[in-house]
Every structure is written in structure tokens, then in C-alpha cells.
Amino acid sequence: MEALMVALADPVRWRLVRLLAERPRPVGVLAQLAEARQPQTTKHLQTLERAGVVSSQRTGQRRIYSLEPGPLRELAAALEQLAGAVERPDGAQAAYERHGATVEGERLAAEDEGWADGRRFEFHRSLSGSPELVWRHLTEAELLGQWWTPADLRVSELLFEAEPGGRVVLEYRDAEDADGSDQIAGRSEGVVTGVQVGEHLAYDNSPLLPDGSFAFTAHVELDLRPTASGTALDVTYRITGSTIDSADFIAGIELGFGQSLDKLVATLAADPTPRSMQ
The missing domain is CATH 1.10.10.10 (Winged helix-like DNA-binding domain superfamily/Winged helix DNA-binding domain)
Incomplete structure (x- = not known):
């Protein structure tokens, strides 16, 4: 060929x-x-x-x-x-084009500081495994690293101290950037604000702009409850302190965080841990 x-x-x-x-x-x-x-x-x-x-x-x-x-x-x-492959309605190209349209809309809306403050995103997922197992995937760095990025990215640095006041650091790169020679795709820093083991987790997380300043702060709350088939996870993602330059980041929240949670669903579905230990 x-x-x-x-x-x-x-x-x-x-x-x-x-x-x-x-x-x-x-x-x-x-x-x-x-x-x-x-x-x-x-x-x-x-x-x-x-x-x-x-x-x-x-x-x-x-x-x-x-x-x-x-x-x-x-x-x-x-x-x-x-x-x-490019024209598939559920393919990566279609997602990229939808994201591009969302970016343009958010850029038009970002006229003043604080323009997106109070914006909320809600996510709901049904997960395999007990709340205790899900909790581990939400708080242990080794398990977090398996899912805490969208599908086309990989974690390159991760810190999650699951205690009030604990640090949160997430850096990620393109999934195909094997040697780290390309620029980082993003980095965020934050702090854990609430912990009820196996039930509730809250943290603030702030994506960094290229100059090192915060684009905005997201207050994230995750609530777990047991179900007959595993665990129900409800996530609220609320924006505060948004800057004019945060439009591109905010445009990617619904798609990017949703993809990350989908990876969590798949990771837990494939988890080899016996049910008796979950």
C-alpha cells in the first residue's frame, strides 16, 4: 500500500x-x-x-x-x-468537533472575571464492587491513576492525600507521549476538604494556566451509597473563582470528567478482586 x-x-x-x-x-x-x-x-x-x-x-x-x-x-x-472512522457519530473525531464547538461558546461567554462561578456539573454512575472498593479507587494514588483522566490522556504525576487538608496534585499528558517529550496536557492542584470513609469525599481542585496561575477552582463532592449490584456514585462539580482564561478548561469538564468516570466504571468492572473481598 x-x-x-x-x-x-x-x-x-x-x-x-x-x-x-x-x-x-x-x-x-x-x-x-x-x-x-x-x-x-x-x-x-x-x-x-x-x-x-x-x-x-x-x-x-x-x-x-x-x-x-x-x-x-x-x-x-x-x-x-x-x-x-472519522465520520462515526460516536468516534473521537466527532467528540473533538463537539468539544471545539463548546470551546467557542464558552470563549464568547467569558467576558469578565467570575463569569462561570456557580456553574454546576452533575455525574451519576453505577459501579461494580462495594463502597469500600470504590473508595479505594477514589483515594489511593495507584488506583486513581488507572482512571483519573479522559481516554486519550495518561497520568504523569499524581498525589492524593485522603484526609482533611491533604494535597491533591494531578498532571497528565497525551496517552501516546510515552517518553514525556511533548508538553504536558494539563496540571491541577488542590486540597481535600471533607472525608467520610466509604461514604463522602470532597476536595477543591484548580487547573493551572500556562503561567502557573489558577484558571478556576472546582469544588468536587462525591457521594457513595451501596446498591444491590454494587455502588451508586453521585458527583457534583461546582466552579468558583473562574477567570476569563478559564473558558477552554471549563468547556472540557462535561466531556473530560465524564470520560474519566466511564473509565472508572470499566476499571471496576474488570477488577479481579473476589466479591467476598469487596
Whole structure:
């Protein structure tokens, strides 16, 4: 496939392919129609032949070239597959475009300091496992790191001191930034404000702007209650201290935090801990 794409990338070779799509033609005629010299045309045709997109046979004194449709159909199918993946309504591209539209709306709304203060986001999830097991995933750094970012990000630094006044630090990078050479995708710092083990957790968390100042502060409250199938988790995410520059961050809360909680659901569903220990 790569050899085919390289062969077709040259404008002259693409012109030859289009001419051969009409009918098989000899080298000399192809050179005339492509407005190229015959030696150059021969080299281009040889490149296309090595890529499998044309074939040739000698007829008398002439070498006739014809187009092979198979590789072109394979390329068309591959391109169609790529386009289909992009156009999926539940795909990453669609989520990215929805996020972009939300960003634009929030930027228009961010006219003054405090513009988003009091904004609330609520999330509800049904989780496998007991409240005690869920609590561990909410408060233990090793378990938090498995889910506390959206799907396309990874945790690069994490601190969560599950006690009143305890520090909260979350830094994350692109999931494919394996060696940390790319810029960090985000960092937030905060403090734990309330703890009732297995039942209630509250903390303040502030995303950092590039200059190190806070974009806003989110007051997050998580309430757990046992159910017949596991645990119900209710989350309230309330914004205070919003700055004009916080629009891009606030635009990502509903999607990003929601994706993180979806990862928590999946993580607990796959947790190998025996039910008797949960």
C-alpha cells in the first residue's frame, strides 16, 4: 500500500494512471499525452508497474501499458475505511468537533472575571464492587491513576492525600507521549476538604494556566451509597473563582470528567478482586 501511494503521489504518474484508465496505451503515445519526454515516461511507468498498479506487454515493436484495478480498489477501500472512522457519530473525531464547538461558546461567554462561578456539573454512575472498593479507587494514588483522566490522556504525576487538608496534585499528558517529550496536557492542584470513609469525599481542585496561575477552582463532592449490584456514585462539580482564561478548561469538564468516570466504571468492572473481598 505504501509503495502504491508513493507511486501515485507524483503528478505525472497520476496523469498516466488517468490516461490508462481510459484504455491501454503505448509508451510513446502516453509521453505525448502527458507532455513528457519518453525516457522519463518510461521510468514513471516502471515505477507504477513495480507498485502493481500497471502492467505491460510487448506487441510488435511497441510496449503497451494497461491499468490494474485491484490495487486501486484496495486503496479506495482503505481510504473509505479511514473516512468512515472519522465520520462515526460516536468516534473521537466527532467528540473533538463537539468539544471545539463548546470551546467557542464558552470563549464568547467569558467576558469578565467570575463569569462561570456557580456553574454546576452533575455525574451519576453505577459501579461494580462495594463502597469500600470504590473508595479505594477514589483515594489511593495507584488506583486513581488507572482512571483519573479522559481516554486519550495518561497520568504523569499524581498525589492524593485522603484526609482533611491533604494535597491533591494531578498532571497528565497525551496517552501516546510515552517518553514525556511533548508538553504536558494539563496540571491541577488542590486540597481535600471533607472525608467520610466509604461514604463522602470532597476536595477543591484548580487547573493551572500556562503561567502557573489558577484558571478556576472546582469544588468536587462525591457521594457513595451501596446498591444491590454494587455502588451508586453521585458527583457534583461546582466552579468558583473562574477567570476569563478559564473558558477552554471549563468547556472540557462535561466531556473530560465524564470520560474519566466511564473509565472508572470499566476499571471496576474488570477488577479481579473476589466479591467476598469487596
